[in-house]
Amino acid sequence: MDSPDRPALAFRRATEADHARVVGVIADWWGLPGTESLWRLLPRLFFQHFANTSTIVDGADGALAGFLIGFRSQSAPEVAYIHFVGVRPDLRRSGLARTLYERFFEEMRASGCRRVDAITGPGNRRSQEFHAAMGFTATGDTTIDGVRAWRDYDGPGEHRVAFSRPL
Amino acid sequence: MDSPDRPALAFRRATEADHARVVGVIADWWGLPGTESLWRLLPRLFFQHFANTSTIVDGADGALAGFLIGFRSQSAPEVAYIHFVGVRPDLRRSGLARTLYERFFEEMRASGCRRVDAITGPGNRRSQEFHAAMGFTATGDTTIDGVRAWRDYDGPGEHRVAFSRPL
Numbered sequence: 029m030d031s032p033d034r035p036a037l038a039f040r041r042a043t044e045a046d047h048a049r050v051v052g053v054i055a056d057w058w059g060l061p062g063t064e065s066l067w068r069l070l071p072r073l074f075f076q077h078f079a080n081t082s083t084i085v086d087g088a089d090g091a092l093a094g095f096l097i098g099f100r101s102q103s104a105p106e107v108a109y110i111h112f113v114g115v116r117p118d119l120r121r122s123g124l125a126r127t128l129y130e131r132f133f134e135e136m137r138a139s140g141c142r143r144v145d146a147i148t149g150p151g152n153r154r155s156q157e158f159h160a161a162m163g164f165t166a167t168g169d170t171t172i173d174g175v176r177a178w179r180d181y182d183g184p185g186e187h188r189v190a191f192s193r194p195l
Numbered sequence: 196m197d198s199p200d201r202p203a204l205a206f207r208r209a210t211e212a213d214h215a216r217v218v219g220v221i222a223d224w225w226g227l228p229g230t231e232s233l234w235r236l237l238p239r240l241f242f243q244h245f246a247n248t249s250t251i252v253d254g255a256d257g258a259l260a261g262f263l264i265g266f267r268s269q270s271a272p273e274v275a276y277i278h279f280v281g282v283r284p285d286l287r288r289s290g291l292a293r294t295l296y297e298r299f300f301e302e303m304r305a306s307g308c309r310r311v312d313a314i315t316g317p318g319n320r321r322s323q324e325f326h327a328a329m330g331f332t333a334t335g336d337t338t339i340d341g342v343r344a345w346r347d348y349d350g351p352g353e354h355r356v357a358f359s360r361p362l
Contacts, residue, residue, distance in 0.1 A: 051350045068235060071349045073276060080270035099269055103247035109240060182238045183218045 037093050037124070039131070042082035047075040050084075050095050050114070057114050060151065070097065070112050081108075081135065083128060093119055096128040100139055108136035108195065110146040129162055137195045144195055147188040150177040156189060164191035204260050204291070206298070209249035214242040217251075217262050217281070224281050227318065237264065237279050245278075248302065250295060260286055263295040267306055275303035275362065277313040296329055304362045311362055314355040317344040323356060331358035 047070075054067040074082065078099040087093035094115040101107040110132060115124045133144060146164065148155035150172040159166065168176030172187045181188035214237075221234040241249065245266040254260035261282040268274040277299060282291045300311060313331065315322035317339040326333065335343030339354045348355035 048347070048350075067350050068353075069238065071236065071353075073278065077266070077268035077270055077274070077276055099244070101244035102266055102269075103244055107244070109244055111240065180215070183215075183234050186235075186238075 036088045038086045040084055040086070042075050042079045042084050042095070042097065044072065044075045044079070046084050046095070047072045049092055050075075050097075053092055053116070054114065057117060059117070062149075062151070074099075074111065078111075081132070083131065085124065085128070087116070087119075092116065094124050094128060096132055098132050098136075100136060100141055105140065106142045108132070108139075108141040108144045110144060125158060126162065133195055141195050144193050146191045147181070148191070150175050150187050150189055152189075159191045159193075162193065164193040166191055203255045205253045207251055207253070209242050209246045209251050209262070209264065211239065211242045211246070213251050213262070214239045216259055217242075217264075220259055220283070221281065224284055226284070229316075229318070241266075241278065248275075248299070250298065252291065252295070254283070254286075259283065261291050261295060263299055265299050265303075267303060267308055272307065273309045275299070275306075275308040275311045277311060292325060293329065300362055308362050311360050313358045314348070315358070317342050317354050317356055319356075326358045326360075329360065331360040333358055 051067040051070060054070070055064050058066055074097050078097065081099045082097045083095065084092070085094040095113065096110065097112040098108060098110040101109055110129070113125060113128060115128075136144060146159060148159070156166065156175060166176060167190045168178050170177065170179050172179065175189060177187045177189045179187050181190070218234040218237060221237070222231050225233055241264050245264065248266045249264045250262065251259070252261040262280065263277065264279040265275060265277040268276055277296070280292060280295060282295075303311060313326060315326070323333065323342060333343060334357045335345050337344065337346050339346065342356060344354045344356045346354050348357070
């Protein structure tokens with residue numbers, strides 16, 4: 029991972045102590061309208077109970093460089109789910125999100141998962157393009173903001189594009 | 196469960212189709228200030244991935260009577276976590292919440308869990324009294340609204356009382 033383009037990054041498991049740190053960067057890293065309260069989708073429970081399938085990336089400077097919060101489904105154990113992924117804006121296009129996904133795919137495949145799911149908001153074009161490039165198929169039941177999405181997927185007004193990819 | 200005081204209730208596992216139904220009752224069932232958007236803590240993923248440890252209770256009239264959304268921790272497998280529990284207001288004090296908890300305790304104990312955790316808001320006295328009656332110990336690092344709670348537990352301004360109980 030060490031290269032002139034990408035200073036040394038350290039990948040490790042998430043801990044509960046990372047919760048506040050991750051929550052603290054989300055609005056800044058996303059920087060899209062309406063994402064000021066996006067951190068609410070990431071309560072502490074993910075860092076308590078899915079730490080062993082979630083990854084934190086520390087930069088050489090000690091600052092948070094990226095994270096992936098994901099888990100294996102308990103009621104559909106062939107399915108893995110990526111809940112939240114973030115990369116520090118100055119590290120975008122460095123391949124870090126791809127590396128986080130590929131590491132997660134590998135772990136989940138080794139656990140016996142055959143599919144990985146994720147969701148995003150209809151307005152998050154960057155996420156939609158990334159998931160398409162990573163081999164995910166997007167689904168929806170209607171068109172919202174010009175993209176196929178599931179209306180009220182996560183509750184009233186909470187439309188989502190759903191992604192699936194075989195493992 | 197059939198008695199003059201409590202019409203027949205049917206306990207079953209949660210399904211993804213229950214998500215919209217549960218989300219739709221939360222503001223009405225809670226009815227506390229600031230709980231209008233409490234349903235946002237219950238995204239669809241809980242009904243997709245933790246359906247096999249979550250319970251829906253249907254009333255004799257077909258209407259939702261209660262629910263418990265919980266799971267076994269993946270990174271701390273000796274810990275079970277109750278994320279969200281609701282009982283229809285006209286069924287309160289009938290023992291339904293207690294029954295939901297006791298069924299969950301039994302299942303989690305059989306899975307190998309030794310402890311069950313839950314959280315609530317500092318303002319939710321009803322929940323605090325219920326957890327005390329169910330044998331939970333409450334913790335916090337400060338006093339908020341007159342109760343011990345953890346400041347910013349789930350993010351900025353999201354203080355929580357944490358409960359723990361041996362299984």
